[in-house]
Amino acid sequence: MTQAKFATHEVFNQSPPFWDVDLFAVDRPLLEAVAANGGAASESELSEFGKHWGSAAMAERGRIANENTPKLRTFDSRGNRRDEVEFHPAYHELMARSAHAGVHNSTWNADGKPAGGAAEVSRAAKFYMAAQVETGHLCPITMTRASVAALAAQPELLARTMPVIGTRAYDPTFAPWWTKRGMTLGMGMTEKQGGTDVRSNMTRAERDGEAYRIAGHKWFMSAPMCDAFLVLAQADEGLTCFFMPRFRPDGSVNAIQFQRLKDKLGNRSNASSEVEFVGAYAERVGDEGKGIRTIIQMVQLTRQDCAIASAGLMRSGLAHALHHARYRSVFQKHLADQPLMQAVLSDMALHVEASIALVMRLCRSFDRAPHDPAEAAYMRLLTPAIKYWVCKSAPGFLYEAMECLGGNGYVEEGILARHFRESPVNAIWEGSGNVMCLDVLRALSREAEAASAVLQELAEETRGLPGAGDAVTFIGKTFRRPDGECVARLAVEKLALLAASAALKAISPHHAELFARTRLAQNHASMYGAVDLATDDVRRLLERALP
Missing domain, CATH: 1.20.140.10 (Butyryl-CoA Dehydrogenase, subunit A, domain 3)
Structure with missing residues (x-):
């Protein structure tokens, strides 16, 4: 007797995965736009970046980082307040690759001044290609890069932080920023009652010697895993910008208490949070009343x-x-x-x-x-x-x-x-x-x-x-x-x-x-x-x- 066969269908007429390509070389409009705006000298570097980010391995990391979303760990096993955000290793690999390519800092010189030439154009081409693979991790990347422009309003603070911001190392350890190989920065501006209208912010900043203690909240605190944040708070002279690190100068954890991570429509690999400041340590950036x-x-x-x-x-x-x-x-x-x-x-x-x-x-x-x-x-x-x-x-x-x-x-x-x-x-x-x-x-x-x-x-x-x-x-x-x-x-x-x-x-x-x-x-x-x-x-x- 003939044995029964249970043949399944053959898969055909399906497109193969779009990966293992050079995202720069296959994009003629990008190549020509970079050249037309002064970035032709970076073509070799951009092609190398395009090949890596166009690989199957990077595509897979992007998928995994979004399927394994970040988790908030408010306390450690002994009940100590930590407020750490935990990520899948795929996310850390995406961050490391962007940092290694200078996507977070290549538009600045070591002293925090603009790099000049076609640094913005060349860096933008990398950002554009990375976004095609995984966009969520680019939130802390872009805020770290952009924060240098604000920190310039406080030259002494910029001089202290730039040696760490300026490295091409990604260091995810939960430790004081000045002990790390590289650092990232986030941002906290909007509050429940104000949103875009930041002048209505109610978070208060009280002087404490040369520093400040901040009490209040932020309805959206972008990238809470960062080593420091630029936040807006009301000081004596009005709305002011502050640099708020995760750790106080004595090495203790700062009083930045994350309430929950936002459950967002997209941007799943990246953490966004609600936060309360309970007398959090901060340093002023720019003059009081000039926060905006x-x-x-x-x-x-x-x-x-x-x-x-x-x-x-x-x-x-x-x-x-x-x-x-x-x-x-x-x-x-x-x-x-x-x-x-x-x-x-x-x-x-x-x-x-x-x-x-x-x-x-x-x-x-x-x-x-x-x-x-x-x-x-x-x-x-x-x-x-x-x-x-x-x-x-x-x-x-x-x-x-x-x-x-x-x-x-x-x-x-x-x-x-x-x-x-x-x-x-x-x-x-x-x-x-x-x-x-x-x-x-x-x-x-x-x-x-x-x-x-x-x-x-x-x-x-x-x-x-x-x-x-x-x-x-x-x-x-x-x-x-x-x-x-x-x-x-x-x-x-x-x-x-x-x-x-x-x-x-x-x-x-x-x-x-x-x-x-x-x-x-x-x-x-x-x-x-x-x-x-x-x-x-x-x-x-x-x-x-x-x-």
Whole structure:
């Protein structure tokens, strides 16, 4: 008698994993944007970084770090208050790799001064690639980098901390920062009753000799595992910025009591917390009453990184969607050869090209701002506008990328579901959309002449592009309206689109024309792929996106 066979199905017509690739070399728009903004000399270093972060091992670490979320250990086994946050080793490996590459400090010299050259552009390319693999760990990375700008307001404190911040070592041990090989810094600004309105903060700072004792709370304390935090509290002269370490100068644990970790939609690998300060030791950063002026130096840099990370998430969504479409066959043809799918993917590729061109142009302004007033004005006016447009673009874009993979895109085994859950946070953190629009209006009112010069330069750079002239006129008229705040979102989006067109024109004039025609000369359809691009343009865009 023939033995029964219970044959299972053979797996075929599935795309292989998108890993073991050089995330830099396969991304021609990134490569060209880096070169166009002064970073060509770093290509070899960026390719090495791209190969490592594009490996299967790093992809796996990203998955594991998000599946094994951090845990708060309030007390040790003997009942001593510790307030430690415990992470999976995969998270520590991600942190170590970013630190080793200088993603947390390479824009600064050893003395805390800007490194100059194309340090911002080169570092942004690494941040952009790392975000494609695992974005949560980049929260403490970006805050550590950005904190140096705020610490500059207290030179003696910067001089003490910079030798530890400036190393490329990651040291996760729970110990005083001055004993460690490397350190990370977090931030605590918002409170229950105030949120964005930090002037309503109630946390109090009382003088204690040369230091302060702080009592109060923070509703969001970012990256509670860090070695120190920059926090805002009310001192005698008003809202002030403080440096609050995890350990007091005598080596005892500081009175920073974490109440719980936030249960977030995304950003799962990273810890965010609620905290109470019970007479916590802190040192002043900057003058009393100047806390907002001090902390805004840090916030400007974290907003920059929000835009870079969102652009990286969209790039990853596009790469995974296009990779899948080239392997997956439907109705006897590869998805990538189907006209409707080509229309969707090429429109998405055009959006990513413009986004990376724009964020790299912004990073160039950060590189040059210390010595070039025109670049400084570009940085101040465009940072909130770019954060607004790029970060708010990401959720809808990543939804479209998920749909390109069908059901495979919606399940947690793939990276796109994680990217989608991650995508809203950059538009919310470091100032929501409305706050970004208000910041643009504030820059226009406080520095009207400089802002006007930036707009005139964008008009010159986009001359001849479809719809650019009308966009310039619209932006100018709208921002001069007495009720300009009511239509600020529309004007800020137009400003970002104009700046993206200008940035892209410097790299790929033809694609800048396509972008302006589909975004400035007319309103872009709410769905990707609802544009009319020539067959050759579709082919070129897809080849540039992923050779």
